[in-house]
Amino acid sequence: MHQPSPVPSVSPVVYKGSRGGHNVRAVHHPYSQATIRDLCKAHRDYGQDSPYFRGLLRSDLEAAVVIPADLRQLFSCLLDSTELKLWEAAWRQLLREALPSLLADPETAIDENGNALTLEQLMGEGRWTDPTDQASGIPIKALMVIREHAVTAFFGMVPDGPVIPYYKIIQGTKEAFTKFVERLTRAIEVQVAEVAMREGILREMMFANANNLCRNAILSLPLDPPPTIQDMRRVCQLKVPFMQGYDQDTKQRTPRVAAISGTQQEHIRRPLELTEAVHLTTADWTFLSVNTKEQGAWPVQGKELIVIGDSAGQAIIHRYMDDVLVCAPTDDVLSHALDLTINVLIAAGFELQEEKVQRMPPWKYLGLEIGKRTIVPQKLAIKTKVSSLADVHQLCGALNWVKPWLGLTTEDLAPLFNLLKGGEELSSPRALTPEAKKALERIQDAMSSRQAHRFDPELPFKFIILGKLPHLHGMIFQWKDIPKKYRDGKDPLSIIEWVFLSHQRSKRMTRPQELVAELIRKARFRIRELAGCDFVCIHIPIGLRSGQISKSMLEHLLQENEALQFALDSFTGQISIHRPAHKIFNQDVKFVLSLKEVRSRRPLKALTVFTDTSGRSHKSVLTWKDPQTQQWEADVAEVEGSPQVAELAAVVRAFERFPEPFNLVTDSAYVAGVVSRAEQAILQEVSNIALYELLSKLVKLVSHREQPFFVMHTRSHTELPGFIAEGNRKADALAAPAEMAPLPNIFEQAKLSHQLFHQNAPGLVRRFHLTREQAKAVVAACPSCSQHAVPTLHAGVNPRGLRSCEVWQTDVTHFPEFGRQKYIHVSIDTFSGAVFASAHTGEKAGDVIKHLIHAFSFLGIPKELKTDNGPAYKSRELCSFLQQWGVEHKTGIPHSPTGQAMVERTHGTIKRVLHQQQRVLKAETPAVRLARALFTINFLNCSFEGLNPPIIRHFGASSLFSIRERPPVMVRDPESGRTEGPHDLVTWGRGYACVSTPTGPRWIPSKWVKPYVPKGSGSKKVISPQVAEAAWRRKRKQRQHHWAELPFPYCSYPE
Template identity: 75%
Template structure:
């Protein structure tokens, strides 16, 4: 650094009067974040060697006082991690090389009188403190703060020996300067390695850490670490207004803010972001806690996920190794926020009656309640401990949030690793609690008590008095947490878990059932008698399945082969962890999960130890003899679940239990070699089941093999068809203990039966169904003879025995008497009440006589008031000419404008309700009409303004439709569509009673359906829509009268032939050679001989 430039300093500097003529304070300002951000941007955009970047860097370095810490901070931002390590090594070497000359140069080494000043390694620590005291008295005007500055600078500039001596003092209350002097005088009589460095314009106290070769850790353990930057979903400021606070809480808030301000955790801000703050009083104390409502901020922060999804297991601490546990106080408040993120965590302090402007602050450290604070805390502390782990050798360091556990094989290694951990934490600004550094057993860690070999939960108070859902939830949560160390099975905890069901209110009442009280007694016994263990590095891991079907659990353990005579009270079993399956199942009834248990245990041991089991114990039971290797291989080949669970397993599979009381005190799990359910059909009796929800009949039927007659068992069961068929299946298992095949047309029942053997049954709200399922599980699980179950589709016309048996069962389950349908006349009356079709429509649909149809219409009050005239067909071909007009129907309100289009050939019409009668409405109507009736060649309207518009003309040209207009409001020019207006309105009035509450669109659609599809005339008995689409086979004419036609070649009458269609001057008849078009004058009605006499 040039001699002419200001000298870097780490503390306030006073230039001596002999140098400057009078005392002048040199104030140092660190690099601003804006400056560093601009340099990083220029470095990224233009490159390190660009003139722009070099010029910007030079101007920033020359424009202010720069100290080594500034250079280090700047270079850590500009360089990547590898480049920074190389630069730092070279930088430190340059400092070491420059140090001797600075100490000996009279221009750089001075004391308070201007003389050369340097402290050797053999001078007393008290002499250094005395010099520092005089310097602070000169430079610090406020007497009240001198003591604190002196204490902080004395500790900060002490070497490792003095610092360790100071750290041996209790941290609460903080040691005074006198305490520090006394302990250093006793343990370290001389202050070693404290140096003074003076530049050309003043002096500076600085400690340069020169690594001691005897220490196995470098200065990287105390280097500054950058913090993580948050990813934001938006850059738009989020402002949530602060709510008012009472005077008491406002006073507490002001005191807490002042405290955080003194500690440097917050700074004043003008950020456009804001989140409200509030205070709560700590229970049982006269202290308050500051909280910030960050719910809206959380919504715009990208979740970082979890770096450490769970706590490390203390079971993986080698037994008999030494432990020490460190608790880091106020961990979040020692971790800085990224400078770009800090202003977004702003808040303000309100005032009463707005008597003064509100003061606003933002956090500089991790705020409580920010969703990514735990992740950043984990990452930050882990980055500090990473070099410590590398230098600690054999020591194991567990870190979870603000708790650090150090484990080592010897006291020396433990002390060394612990010192490295504490020094790294202190150098990073953390404050380890000396009184909370646990060095003697039993060690308390994350709710557990760890001994030299054992692990037990800390004393857990079992709350036997529960009164609400909250009490039960807290009790169940605490017990569920200690399960892996105490072996509390799902069956043990089930009575307590069942109390969680019921009312959703947190205050809903709860009381311990007799079963729950017995469960608590078993739990208390387990807590007093069971324990987990730390693992033995010399022993492999094993796994065993325990419990009684269907409730299974497992144990990860280690076994030391010690003969009983040599044990001397030593337990050969080390329980590493118990393994359980979830209490909540995905289905109401599931098969035993021994394979899933093995998969979960293998996954867990990979998490814990990064290896697989050496042996898995799967006890297998036989009625007689011993299991052979071929039996075991056959089991693995047949059991697909075990094949997946043991995939790539290279260890041993044992079929026996180790000789230990814990494996003998409960009912042993025994895996059966043979399933009672056969995977293939059996050469045995076949039973068919069916049920009906209407008749409530539950049926099973079978064909007697001796008599070859069908037998049946029919019972009435209340409930759904599935419940009734399940009852039939249960009767089948009760009736036939011998092997049989079961055929059911219910996929649900087939699935339930297939997985009923030794199944785990969840509670079902339907009591009757639960009883049936329980009975089925018991029958199948205790069955000795095999059975086969299959599902078949019902109501198939397939041939064969299975379809025949299913039809027999279906017929037996059908109701004895079906509910009779109304007679045809009643059906016609009901249809007319719904649609109000005309008499010809009733004749066509229900095949009534004309008199009957007319009587129904005449009896209808709506139709007598609003009679619909019969529509006769026109003469133009289909879609040749349409007529379009607009009518008003005021009952539709805003949609009173009904646009109507009718085909003049068929009479088929389309109408739509709109809110206006402009060109846009006409175009919308026509598009819907085209999609319903097709596209006409010609459209005829009146010559009103809406139909003469340029927009409509352009639309019709695009669709290729010719447009013609007539005289407005002239009934002669638009007679057909004018009559249709009245028809639509009459049908709407007729159907008003049925559809009064419906929307205009629904009412109009129902009216169109009646006119187009139901109404017709006695002349043709075909509705309008069939005439319109008569060329389609889907809408063929129902009535094809026989006719005689004249052959144009022979001039003779031939026939009779069916008349396909009839038009103006033409006709089409169906002949043996196909349809034939002939002039209509050659067609004569066919009259059978003798019909005229009747």
């Protein structure tokens, strides 16, 4: 059986040997978040085809033994869902083609269990989805094949947009040859399936589609033997100037400098000694660096191309705006590069001021003075006279810029930062406080005595945590290990840069471990920016008691702190708990990260204390069961403020009362989190004075506590059995008001009733005799009714019965919150508006019959039942049932809900009432919730047109609703369009009216009804038009007055 290599490798898979060295086991670690984040950023910023991203991806994958699960995780972050499916399909096809060769190889034929490899195992699918099984079962050589095919499938995917044939890819006149070859290679990889043919096609297309300069350079190569792709690239790099393309619409062009050596195979940028600087007055140029031997062969093309010959690879030219910095490892190389740079710049037409060419140290560049060994900011004029917020902001900005080089701590600058608070106007007055003046004096001393150093390329970088709480800071430095007797007065410490935390922290309470983690995270990010590497050692001062092993305690610290885990993710260097022997590390108060934690992670066998508060009573309660007497005892106090403040006060009293070990149980997640983070925590400024005092007291009590404690959060008002729920109920009872409140006034009674039943405004007017404005104010103040407004009940617009139990409407609606009983069958009496509803598990004919039997027992038996034409209502079973009960059945127009408007509107009313009452009846059954809603609709709700609820109207308890014939009216026949009448008006509805005709009551739209005015018998005397019009208006006014006295609404119509 194949044995994995015992050599450990970096994550995600590490092979560890046993103590005897005979067995090797694979340990899988997921891909680090930092690696995936860097790859995603490179993919987004530079693109999939960029050499930088390709090199970064291959280096990260080749640095570790990866498994199929790691590859899926990585490429799922780089691709969207559709691209990921295409990549998996291509990967699967490549592995299917490679499987026979793997089975033929003895090293990859079988897995670690002796079974033959399968495609499912190579893909990590089926029973091989577990990463542990993949790491331990698949041979290392097979994992490498899987990785290579995954990368091949990824780079072989067709890019977005139209695909340009590779033979149409032509090098631009100002395009770099390397970039052109990269585009051509990418296109050939995508379009040519045969791998063996790609190199030959690439070699032909490189020559055929190159521009004139590159083609002439390639022709200078000997034809025998034929030039390779590497030969073509090398000759183009040596003989063809690299021209940076620029935008024709842009007025300025960004200069670019490169150093290319004719002797090196590839260009390597490495840290070099900084020695000279050049100052220019014009910024419209682009740099180029080529080999000195080939300098005379290339022309100068105006200002777009400047040829600089140099010993390539040994000098670096850096340009920012109109400043140019020339760096070289030796004086000879520097002098040669500087003279050549000046000559070609002058030849290109630039105005060069000789007095600004700095040849001797210190060199001034970008606000810094660079010496032989040190770097300090240029002389900064500190403005000590400040009068406004803008002045303070400029001063703090300048000081904040020099902090990394002078080591100005946040504690030193805090008095100045505090002047930025208050007043939003830039001209708001400011004056230096005594503390701020002292801080400026310290800053001036630091600027005259402190400095940073230029790094030594032979020494690694290190980082150390310094300062004292709450203002921690760090230092990036280099250390030269030289014995004291051989130092000869030379300082082994080189300060590269200082690292500081933000003055304004994001959290109200921050633990020291989190501050240390934030410093490490910022320092690692900064050193990657400066040098492109990581630290070899990070010094974290940790306090150990005698007998403790530093390695085990450090591992314990990392296991218990998530922030440190993320900060040290992928860190391969050392972690030291000791400081280097230097006075700068020992002159200040030493910060020591304490590993002692008084908070227990597990419950203690000790007293259990419960805390609770009440926002209404302002009571702060802690209660416990005395272990000796087994009786419950309590400590109750009244605390003003929010419930969180009151509960925090209870917790503080608990720590003051019980110095011995105890368990703390609270139903406030906020308080539980605060207590768990309080030990040695640093407080941020809090505007609430009472809260700040309690937090300070809690931090002090917990930090100086010697006995352990355990804190636990529990949910309040649970019906669970056991000691924890019992103790929480005891605390709730003590926090609640102890005495009964006096009976509130009528208005308060109406508010309480509405909180319970959520009846509408007319119902409140009828029950509590409020005014309409008061009732509407109660409903408007209810948060539930503002979301689910219940409109005032109206009679409806459908033809209705003229008395109770004459015409019903029945339908079914769905209410998902009832679960299986989500089908609510609803019946409404069209005369009274009385409603009955029942919840069922279905909407078949059997469910309809069950509902109707209950409705008959509640409201009586109707003469006519109107439904839609659904399957349940058209069934034989329901038809037979209604015939037995003597009920006439009618159905509405198919697919038209307007014929069932009253019951459809009732669906919405029932659902709104159920939602409004949900908070009160959340734990009740559907039957109880529905019964409460029906009670509100039938017995409490009413309308302003008649302050009687539907149930009273239904059973005829009021003479107001007795049917009487009304005055005669004229109606228009909807079918013939002729006016008929007079007919007696029976009732009047919103939009509809009922009139008594010789054929029986008839329902017609109200717009076709108008009062009947009989023609008067009088003389035939001729009346003037003015008199006739005045008489008509007077009669019309009298008729309107007569209609106003009727007990139902009426409508007037223009003549």
